[in-house]
Amino acid sequence: MREFGYQRADDVPGAVALLAADPAARYLGGGTNLVDLMKTGVEKPALLIDVRELPLDRIEVTGSGGLRIGATVTNSDLAADPEVRRRYPALAQAVLAGASGQLRNMATVGGNLLQRTRCGYFADTTKPCNKREPGSGCPAIAGEHHNHAILGASAHCVATHPSDMGVALTAFDAVVTCETADGPAELPLAGFYLPVGDTPHLETALPPGALITGVTLPPAPVAATSRYRKVRERASYAFAIGSIAAALDVQDGVVRDVRLAFGAVASRPWRARAAERALTGGPATAEAFAAAADTELAAAEPLPHNGYKVALTRNLVVAMLTELTQEAVR
Amino acid sequence: MTAMTGTVAAAGTVGASRTRMEGRAKVTGAARYAGEIPFADLAHGWLVASTIARGRVRSVESAPVLAMPGVLAVLHHQNAPRLEEFAGMLGPDPTIQILQNDRVPHVGWPVALVVAETSEQAREAADALVIRYDQEPHDIAFSAQHPGMYTPDDSPLLVTETGKGDIEAGLAASAVVVDEEYTTPEEHHNAMEPHAAMARWDSGRLEVVDSNQGPFAVAQDLAKMFSLDLASVRVRSEHVGGAFGSKGLTRPPVVLAVMAAIVTDRPVRVVLTRRQMFSVVGYRSPTAQRVRLGADTDGRLRAFDHQAASLTSTIHEFVESSAGIGRVMYDADAHHTSHRVVRLDVPTPSWMRAPGEAPGSFALESAIDELAHKCGMDPIALRARNEPAVGPVSGLPFSSRNVLGCFEEGARRFGWADRDPRPGAAREGRWLLGTGTAAATYPARVAPSTAAVTAEADGTFTVRITAVDLGTGARTALTQIAADALEVELDRIQVKIADSDFGQAMIAGGSMGTRSWALAITAAATELRAQLALPGDIPSDGITARSDTAEAIGALARQERHSFGAQFAEVAVDVTTGEVRVRRMLGIFAAGRVVNPLTARSQLIGGMTWGLSMALHEEAIRDQASGAHVNADLAGYHFASNADVPVIEVDWVDDPDTHDPTGIKGLGEIGIVGAAAAIANAVWHATGVRHRDLPIRPDRVLLAGSRGC
Ligand SMILES: Cc1cc2nc3c(=O)[nH]c(=O)nc-3n(C[C@H](O)[C@H](O)[C@H](O)COP(=O)(O)OP(=O)(O)OC[C@H]3O[C@@H](n4cnc5c(N)ncnc54)[C@H](O)[C@@H]3O)c2cc1C
């Protein structure tokens, strides 16, 4: 582990200025991902700018009935917040499905969105990896990829984004707010993560040096009965191999509104818009749910060892929407 | 003062639950481990491991690294102290002949050691050290069909092959036949405490603090490797935080620490990282096992064939003895067991908790379950029908064998009689439910040890023996044994362990520690009591009696000595997601005399938890292109989390072994044996689909689906 500087930022402009002055610097949230990667030599920042003391640790209800979540709110506080649990239960469930109690106590909203992939090649500097070392190749495609992407990947990288929180945020049209040297900016989460293409090392549309200040969730009445389900290789403390955030408004057997997002299938949390379109206005039946899932997954390009994710994600859609429909009836 | 013995009421402490003697020291942090004991002027060594799977080191570019802050030395094959090639406990061990030549036999092979003032400096310099290689093509692809498979010679650890009768004829004559292949993946111990060693010169003696299972054996190895008198080497391992076989032999960290202490003339400590622990301290080889069983319709076996394949490295042969278990469990007129192994460009495998029996029982006890289903029999009834009267291969009598007692008691407690034998019959919401059972066995071996017991002038007693407490509670059990042997209260006994100066003793391994050490302590205590019975006072330096059990052990009758057990599991399976959850486990064991029920239960629960982990989670994955792991950390190498582990109930039935003076059989390993098979059998019962490849991962379960009744 190389030597590095450490500085605590007192206010938002100060943090942005510190980073602008030193391009090799990085913001430090809970450090649960960044410090791990520094130990393995994947990240080598010369300076860490600790943002955890910034006044960005609040969760507020917006005038329109949405939520504004500060970037340094810990994952634990986010999951425990009564407004989050009431308005967007899937978000609280998603956060609780991630990592462990200790990690969630440290991890922040900003850091969670920017956590790096768990691809085993990425974390190991002795191996090639286009994301870590552009142009070095992607050994996962011919090698170990049973937990890699089936949607939106490219011949240059098939990694997934590991966040559970991000899946729920994506389902509810979250908008990321940030601060840059030129002032504040906003980025819808839908456009936050860049397409993989031939630049897997470029992960987000965040302007250089930008500090994430928070996430805004627009009001979504349908989200009040939303749910998150995660499948992993053990009951706890593992990343998803498939997950789903879903919200459903059914009246008289007809789908009025639906939100669907998948985790562990792509380089970003995957909003299933094709499935949503196929469902809206149609019957709330298992057949329709399956057909909608198939519509979304028609674009899937599984590799030899991750084809099960197509079936898994499809099954999750059917099970979750069936469950939500039954509850709506009750 | 004269003899105290016989004057107090018998302590009766063996068989009573006792909390660990060092428990308080451990929970308050007072107990120190090899990686954290402070030494003045300590320097730190950081291992540099090869990144290629096969080839030669062309150059080690140490000059720039030597200029880095705090760096004291860079050791590599051209400048490291030369090591004698020696024969240790199991013969020559090329896995610790490190930094002796430029050959790289696998990814993770030690190619250099960077020594610096602080561990951070050493790590940074090690990361910066450039090593150039001449790489050669490697082969790491294990399968039973690999053309390099060969039949190994017998060794002290392995009888390669056994056979009687005509297998093919037996199978042909059988009304019911099972012929299946089972596989288990590469698995790792990764004990909570990483391997760590400190070496320093102290008044002309080499003093070592090391995390291992046998300090005397390590001292012997170091003396031979570094051409020293055994008397001038001292190795201590006062507290060890888990080992499971990975610390059973002298490992690279201690060799490197000694080398660095020689070169720098400073105390040097070497601690492995988690990632390094996946490559230089042994692991369980993947296995591919073919089991062929032929039986009459009433379940009686006519033909039994277990063929096990595993891998080893190109530098050392270690064979996972998976096919050994049938030599104890089941008899048939035609009975055959065999092992084959292939040399690949991978690290050398080694002992891992219940070596052989753990993967072997998965295959065999799954196959027995398949046979029972094909015969339309209850799997316990089928096992009862095949109980052998004597060792199936040896023909020797069993010292005691109460496997049926285990099944009887287990079935009663588990509610086995109420089980609907049809697969896929029970459902609860999205979960399919099933139950399964399997037999367990593990050898009860013993090895010569020495011990010294001193009657102190103040009326207390000091026991000295080179035993090791791996966290198991060995120190406490030995205190109980000594108290009984001396017939005094527990608090008058101090047991000192894990110091090679105390002399030869069996390592803490093979489930043999407690029995072997108990024999030695009891012998010394008996001798001491004879001395104390003579008139006279105890001098200020006490009266010491010593024992050596070599002769007594040589005189033990030749018998089949084993622990046995019955494992039960209930699982819930969602075949639409592939999730498997174990709802409860029960293990009933016949494991001889239980010294400390409290810690014994922990050992068995720990073993069963590991069996669960083996069934559902554990799997080290290697990348064919690089020959390296892609999940060599504890976020990637999954083992059961707390949420995966249900209530595990453990108990034992009477199992008096009257032929052994201690009656102890050992239970460090049997808990894992059969546990994975019980779970796999339960998954079959839940889903109607047989999973013959471990781990039973969600993707496998999902793709296999269900085939209910
Ligand atoms: C063992 C383990 C298991 C885990 N399991 C899960 C899981 O199951 N599901 C899951 O979703 N996650 C899981 N995680 C990941 C965890 O959620 C993330 O590590 C965590 O959310 C990152 O937050 P942090 O604040 O610690 O980020 P840090 O590690 O501090 O930072 C991560 C990145 O974000 C940047 N950053 C941080 N804050 C800001 C900001 N305000 N503005 C701009 N950039 C910023 C940093 O510079 C860095 O690049 C796991 C982690 C571990 C170690």
Ligand code: SF4
């Ligand atoms: S999938 Fe992406 S992160 Fe993984 S090795 Fe390939 S390029 Fe690197």
